[in-house]
Amino acid sequence: MITPEITAFVLNQGTRVLVSTDKGKSWKESLVSDHLPFLRMLKLGFTSDKDGYLIITGDKTMSWEAHFVFKTNDGGQSWYNAGSVDDTQALVTDGRFITDQLGFISFGEYRLEGQPPVPNLFRTTDGGTNWERVEVPIPEEYRGYFTVAEIPTFHGTEGTLLVNQGQQGDYLGGKVLAKFTSQDQGKTWSFSGLVDPDGVLR
Template sequence: MKKKKVGIVIILLCMVILLVVKMINEEKANPIPEPVEVNKTDINSKLPYPLQVEEYDQKPETIAYRILFDLMKSLESEGSIDGANYTRFTKLSGNENSFTVAVVFNVQLPEETPEIDYGWGEMEDHRAVPSIVWKLTINKGENRTYTLTKIEKTNDTQIGLPPVESLEDYQKNAGIDASLEIVDYEIDNHQLKVTYDNGQNWESVPVAVEDLVLDHAQQLQQGTFVIGPDSTAFVLNKGLSVLISTDKGESWNEVLVSNQLPAIRLQILGFTSEQDGYLIVTGDKTMSSEANFIFKTNDGGQSWYNAGSVNNYDLVTDGGFIDDQLGFVSYGEYRYESELPVPNLYRTADGGGNWERIEVPIPEEYLGYFTTAEIPTFQGTDGTLLINQGPQGDYFGGNVLAKFHSQDQGKTWSFAGLVDPDGVLLPK
């Protein structure tokens, strides 16, 4: 009996040894992989990052904003950043199912830089990291779910932008001599004076200051005067009159334009030649509408006639003539039902008798930003038009302008790039 028990123990022991040997051999054949440490400083470790957007979020730029905003909020909640703000989103390529969008943005880092910083870049004063540029690859899924699948970093802060000009380059290319933009009048001790030699000598103008059209700063209202070697003229609020000199202030003539106008809001005076001039007048304002009148002169301002009006009663924002026949009037934004606003610009080619609204084709990515047309400049038949941002414009701070070209005297226009007056787009 004892021998039998010993035999059983030996058998069990042998089975255990065989089992252990088998396990060792299997482990050698299929070793357990070592844990792979994820590079936490690579933002792609957060991907894929899905998000369900709203039904009205259809533009790639908007979808990219929703996803990145949500991702930044998650990083803020884990303490990696204190917040983020966004400069712009620009679609680079792709279709509705898969697309790439460039984003330029800034992040604010916590007081104590976290161990995981995702390689944001060089921190400046106030713990801000400016001008971070990412290319986001986004794929469309089901039920309005989009997934951020890849983030590529770049240093190109102008990625996806059209050609950008400084204001100086724009003026040069448009044939505008910025050196002529000098202070050419002053109101001193209730006396209006003008200069024709950059302030070396001043000529007194025989007019009472209270008869001039002044702004809130008690300076001449923009558009109500012209000072030049051929014609110097000032709009007076005596009815509607113009005080004019054609000999650099040696003699003056006060001419009545009209005394049958309603309460006047806006006057825009200009000359296109020594003999030809215009005076665009608006008035009788009620809420957001007003009447307009186009007056012309062909004898150097000695007489004026009513050339017509634009068949539009919105509020005028700008106006002017290029020559005696070609003219433009801007009415700010044009809105149609629920669509985004676009420029509301009218053109005449017969001196102001007939006007038609012309289309300014704002690129889709800039719709809603650039809405208010200035009066174009021309060199022959080639024109350059700037479109300002509207009252709610916030594209790069609201001062960047869109530029358009025309080769047919302003009948049609094509997008030509951006003008950057403040240097927010151009490399420092």
């Protein structure tokens, strides 16, 4: 990740993070963990000059994998295991922290027998210690089409969430997204329409 304040890289070699606060003139290297399985995905970010996160997935077998959330509060000099989403081993599709305490992880689709798949999105408000599933109210006419939540963006407490159609989606060409808005930092969401990047709805 590159911002005006921080440049950081994560190395999949003993899982180390390199951080520079002077635009790459000097670097500090820190070990996150040397006891992790073979890694598939690494999501690194900072929410302030001191607070950062690293979401790691690995040990993938078919549609199962382990995931870990590591945090730093000293600019990347040291990292600690903040936890993970309990009882969930689905494949992570995306993850990000909005602030040091507020974060989201998307696990793609959630399926129940006899029902169309729905987004499998989780939210934490305590830095990653506890997570709860977010209900994304897909309208009845779109259920089964919009199934994978992307990570929301925020302006203050107001949030915007886009839900895509997954890798196999072909509704209106597969690129149309469902848009949701929130007024409570992503605890609840309301459907606000479709996003049409390719103009197929014209």
